[in-house]
Structures are given as C-alpha cells and as structure tokens.
Amino acid sequence: MSDADVVVIGSGIGGLVAGALLAYYGKRVIICESHGVPGGAAHGFTRRGFRFDTGPSFYCGLGDIDSLNPLCQVLKILGERVEAIAYDPLGHYHFPDGTLPIYCQSDRYQQALAQITPQGAKELQAFQKPLLQLYEALSQIPTIALRSDWKLLPILATRYLPALWQLLPHLGILNRSAGHILNRTVRDPWVRRLIDLECFLLSGLKADGTVAPEVAFMLGERDRSVVDYPLGGSEAIIQALIRGLTRWGGELKLGAHVEKISIEQGRVTGVQLRRKERLTAPIVISNATLWDTFTHLLSPEDLPSSYRQQQLSTPAVESFMHLHLGIRAEGLEGLTGHHVVVHSQEVDVTTPGNTCMISIPSVWDKSLAPEGHHCLHAYTLEPFARWSRDPEYADRKWVKSQPLYQAVERVIPDIRERIVLELVGTPLTHSHYLRRHRGTYGPAIAPGQGTWPSCHTPIPGLYRVGDSTLPGIGVPAVAASGILCANTLVPPQIVLESLNQFQ
Numbered sequence: 001m002s003d004a005d006v007v008v009i010g011s012g013i014g015g016l017v018a019g020a021l022l023a024y025y026g027k028r029v030i031i032c033e034s035h036g037v038p039g040g041a042a043h044g045f046t047r048r049g050f051r052f053d054t055g056p057s058f059y060c061g062l063g064d065i066d067s068l069n070p071l072c073q074v075l076k077i078l079g080e081r082v083e084a085i086a087y088d089p090l091g092h093y094h095f096p097d098g099t100l101p102i103y104c105q106s107d108r109y110q111q112a113l114a115q116i117t118p119q120g121a122k123e124l125q126a127f128q129k130p131l132l133q134l135y136e137a138l139s140q141i142p143t144i145a146l147r148s149d150w151k152l153l154p155i156l157a158t159r160y161l162p163a164l165w166q167l168l169p170h171l172g173i174l175n176r177s178a179g180h181i182l183n184r185t186v187r188d189p190w191v192r193r194l195i196d197l198e199c200f201l202l203s204g205l206k207a208d209g210t211v212a213p214e215v216a217f218m219l220g221e222r223d224r225s226v227v228d229y230p231l232g233g234s235e236a237i238i239q240a241l242i243r244g245l246t247r248w249g250g251e252l253k254l255g256a257h258v259e260k261i262s263i264e265q266g267r268v269t270g271v272q273l274r275r276k277e278r279l280t281a282p283i284v285i286s287n288a289t290l291w292d293t294f295t296h297l298l299s300p301e302d303l304p305s306s307y308r309q310q311q312l313s314t315p316a317v318e319s320f321m322h323l324h325l326g327i328r329a330e331g332l333e334g335l336t337g338h339h340v341v342v343h344s345q346e347v348d349v350t351t352p353g354n355t356c357m358i359s360i361p362s363v364w365d366k367s368l369a370p371e372g373h374h375c376l377h378a379y380t381l382e383p384f385a386r387w388s389r390d391p392e393y394a395d396r397k398w399v400k401s402q403p404l405y406q407a408v409e410r411v412i413p414d415i416r417e418r419i420v421l422e423l424v425g426t427p428l429t430h431s432h433y434l435r436r437h438r439g440t441y442g443p444a445i446a447p448g449q450g451t452w453p454s455c456h457t458p459i460p461g462l463y464r465v466g467d468s469t470l471p472g473i474g475v476p477a478v479a480a481s482g483i484l485c486a487n488t489l490v491p492p493q494i495v496l497e498s499l500n501q502f503q
C-alpha cells in the first residue's frame with residue numbers, strides 16, 4: 001500500500017487546486033511544500049503587524065457565486081468561499097503624459113479614455129468587440145468541466161454542442177495573439193501603449209506575445225463580474241484552498257522540500273524528501289516550474305534528451321524587485337488601492353524598472369495594517385543575472401529600489417517621510433522565498449512561437465500543474481491548470497457527477 005494515491009510537489013495555487021480537487025474526487029492526497037508558508041507566489045507574510053502579499057493582488061469574481069473564474073469554481077465545488085470587497089476602478093495607470101482610471105465596465109473604460117483621445121476610445125472599442133464576443137462564446141463551457149485528454153471530446157459533444165457552435169465564428173482568433181487584433185483595429189499610439197501595458201500586466205509580454213483568449217477572459221470577466229480583493233489578503237485564498245483540501249481528507253506538509261521524484265523502471269513511484277524521508281505514490285504532480293522540475297527534481301536520464309532540451313530551452317520572463325512598506329496613513333483618505341506607473345514613454349513598457357505596479361490593499365481591508373497605517377507593495381521586473389550576494393549587493397539593492405520609490409511618489413509624494421517599515425526584495429529574495437528558478441515570473445511563450453505544455457510528461461505517473469503549463473501565468477490560469485490535471489486523473493463520470501451538483 002502506497003503512502004498516498006497522489007503526491008503534489010508544491011502548494012502554489014496550481015498545486016493546491018489539483019490536490020484539493022483530487023481529494024474531493026476521493027483520492028488520498030499529500031501536498032509537500034518546501035517553504036514553511038503555503039501559497040507559493042500568492043503566499044502572505046506578516047511583519048510588525050503589517051500583512052503583506054508576496055505577489056498577486058488583482059483578482060476578479062472572488063465574491064461572485066456565479067463567477068467563471070476557475071479558482072472560484074473550484075472553491076464552490078469544495079464547499080469553501082472567500083469574502084471579498086468589490087471596487088472600481090480597478091486601478092489608475094499613470095503615464096508620463098497623463099493618468100487614466102481603468103473602469104471594469106468596458107463602456108465606462110472607453111468613456112474615461114475618450115477624455116484623453118476620442119478617436120483612441122473608438123479604436124479601443126473596436127479592439128474589445130471581438131474579444132468580448134470570444135469571451136461570451138468561451139464562457140458557455142466552464143473550465144471546471146475540462147480535462148487534458150481525448151475523453152474531453154465526448155463531454156464537449158454531449159454537453160456543450162451549442163456552445164461549440166457558438167465558438168465556430170471565433171476559431172480564427174482562438175490561437176492568435178492579442179497583437180493580431182490590435183494591429184487590425186488600433187492606430188492611436190496612446191491606445192496601443194495602453195493595450196500593450198494591459199497585456200504585459202497579464203502575461204509578462206506585450207500584445208503580440210499574449211494569446212487572445214487570455215485577454216478576452218480578462219476583459220470579459222471585468223465587464224461581467226466584479227473586480228475584488230480578498231478580505232485577509234491573498235493568503236485568505238490559500239487558507240480557503242487548504243480548508244477545502246483537508247475537509248476532503250487531503251494533507252499538506254509544510255517545510256517538506258522534495259529533493260527528487262523517484263522513478264523506477266521508467267515510471268513514478270513517489271518522492272524523496274530531505275533527511276532521506278520517502279513518500280510512495282503511483283502519481284506525482286509537480287507544481288514547481290518546468291526548469292525546477294526538469295533540472296532539480298529529475299535526473300537527465302529520466303527523460304528523453306530531446307524532450308528535456310526542448311523544455312529547458314523555453315524562454316523565461318525576468319524576475320522582480322520588490323518594495324514592501326508599512327506607512328503612516330494620515331492625510332491619505334482618498335487613496336485608491338492599485339496603481340501602475342510607466343516612467344518613460346521612450347522606453348518599452350517591458351523594460352525592467354520602467355513599469356512599476358503598486359498595491360495598497362489596506363485601503364480595502366483595514367485589518368491588514370496597524371491602525372492609522374497602510375501596507376504597500378510595489379514591484380517591477382528585474383533580471384536575475386545581475387544579482388549575487390557580493391560586496392555591492394546592498395548598494396545595488398538601494399539603486400534598484402529607486403524606480404519603485406519614484407513610482408510610489410507619483411501616488412504618495414511624501415512617501416519617504418511616511419515609512420515605518422521598509423523591506424526591499426531582489427530577484428535573489430524572490431527566487432529564495434518562492435522556490436522559483438531564477439525568480440522567474442514564468443515562461444515567455446508567445447503565440448506562434450511555441451505551445452504551452454499540458455499536464456502530461458513522458459514519464460508515466462508524472463504530471464505537472466502551474467504557470468509553466470497550459471493555459472499559462474496568473475491566478476485564474478494556474479487554477480485552470482490544476483482543474484485540467486485533476487480531471488484528467490479521474491474518469492469523466494466522476495467529473496460529470498460533481499458538475500451536476502455544481503450547476
């Protein structure tokens with residue numbers, strides 16, 4: 001008898017969703033998390049009474065019971081939910097030549113843009129139209145019904161035939177980039193930059209590197225559902241998934257670093273942890289990045305060399321500089337929670353340091369900071385290659401934190417006088433705490449230049465979830481990857497039964 005039916009390596013949202021759903025389907029699941037804190041890129045941490053997010057803070061539909069967000073669909077199946085506070089506009093984008101509030105409803109978004117560029121607003125509408133239509137067609141097939149093998153076909157044919165018909169007119173853009181639609185619809189440079197920025201925030205790449213369905217889903221969900229923030233911070237989502245996992249009999253082991261995936265006679269037999277501890281299971285799901293999985297967790301001889309080479313040659317988005325600040329809040333009564341600052345229009349939005357994201361979630365949830373204070377997280381891309389713990393580390397850290405400070409000054413001009421707690425994180429910090437290869441945001445796979453791998457691997461019994469698998473980076477996407485993997489590992493009948501309860 002093995003220790004578990006399934007061992008999951010990593011408690012990122014992808015790993016938690018796959019593990020919790022499989023526990024719900026009746027599998028004995030153990031999730032091994034290397035860190036002492038669960039959640040991976042979405043974990044929270046507390047310093048001196050300030051509760052910070054490590055990564056995500058833009059969410060959609062968390063508090064909406066009918067949300068199409070795959071994460072919410074899983075929570076609903078597990079019998080869990082997250083309290084969330086809705087807000088609008090979802091953020092302010094600050095360019096050198098003006099600030100634009102980004103409203104959720106597409107009409108309102110266009111009206112705000114028309115104040116800056118009336119022609120651009122019309123072009124934005126033309127850009128959004130086919131994407132919103134694609135979203136409408138895609139939204140007829142809930143992610144929770146999907147799987148990553150041929151057994152999907154009978155489900156689609158019997159249950160979702162009308163929805164497939166509705167998708168037919170949109171097949172032309174299904175595999176295209178958002179850049180393809182951008183080039184057909186928008187000439188206004190202001191709007192082109194805006195759309196590139198929106199895509200960059202979503203995928204780490206501009207419009208020509210971001211698949212159209214991903215943008216369709218972002219625009220559609222914003223328009224149809226609500227943009228909201230989880231009360232208690234991102235860690236509230238992680239805690240809800242862990243409650244769901246344990247409620248259905250699954251187990252999470254923290255501080256359980258997996259050193260190797262055990263392979264015997266070509267198939268998976270379990271994992272080896274530190275201190276020679278071993279867990280046996282016929283199925284192992286890796287939530288670690290593709291680079292961590294294929295270099296650290298497996299030996300080169302475990303995989304066909306061409307497959308290994310091809311996977312490891314996947315380009316990666318850079319890592320990050322982070323600023324986590326605890327600040328005094330007096331006089332900041334009108335402050336809003338999300339800001340994106342682009343410093344220079346001569347420099348590409350993807351250039352490290354040029355685009356800075358700022359999140360101040362204590363404007364929505366006061367419990368995240370001591371009374372009279374706010375917690376603030378600012379971050380920007382930064383290449384890992386420049387970093388080592390050499391004698392210049394502290395100086396480099398100071399220099400590289402300055403674009404973040406200058407960005408926050410656009411929103412809170414006297415920020416430096418307000419600080420009561422300052423934490424500066426570098427790509428080394430990011431890769432250490434998130435256990436991610438070179439602290440990467442994830443794979444940079446542009447449409448037409450590669451395909452996102454599915455949950456399958458060439459090793460029987462070994463599967464993968466998370467942002468190095470289909471459909472890609474971001475919380476809804478990694479939750480979808482967890483669903484696709486879990487559903488693939490059980491007979492379609494089990495998925496259909498849970499679907500009947502869910503709908």
Ligand SMILES: Cc1cc2nc3c(=O)[nH]c(=O)nc-3n(C[C@H](O)[C@H](O)[C@H](O)COP(=O)(O)OP(=O)(O)OC[C@H]3O[C@@H](n4cnc5c(N)ncnc54)[C@H](O)[C@@H]3O)c2cc1C
Pocket residue numbers: 009010011012013014015032033034035038039040041042054055056057058059256257258259287288289292297320379433434435436441442465466467468472473474475476478
């Ligand atoms: C700064 C930042 C801001 C972001 N903002 C947003 C946002 O606003 N909205 C949004 O939707 N998305 C956002 N994202 C993206 C999103 O957070 C990620 O795509 C997603 O959380 C990744 O989840 P994952 O499950 O793929 O992997 P991860 O979260 O990386 O989880 C992998 C887990 O595996 C563990 N692990 C690795 N190796 C081992 C091992 N050997 N043994 C045991 N455990 C191991 C790690 O410790 C980690 O917990 C942001 C990301 C970052 C970094």
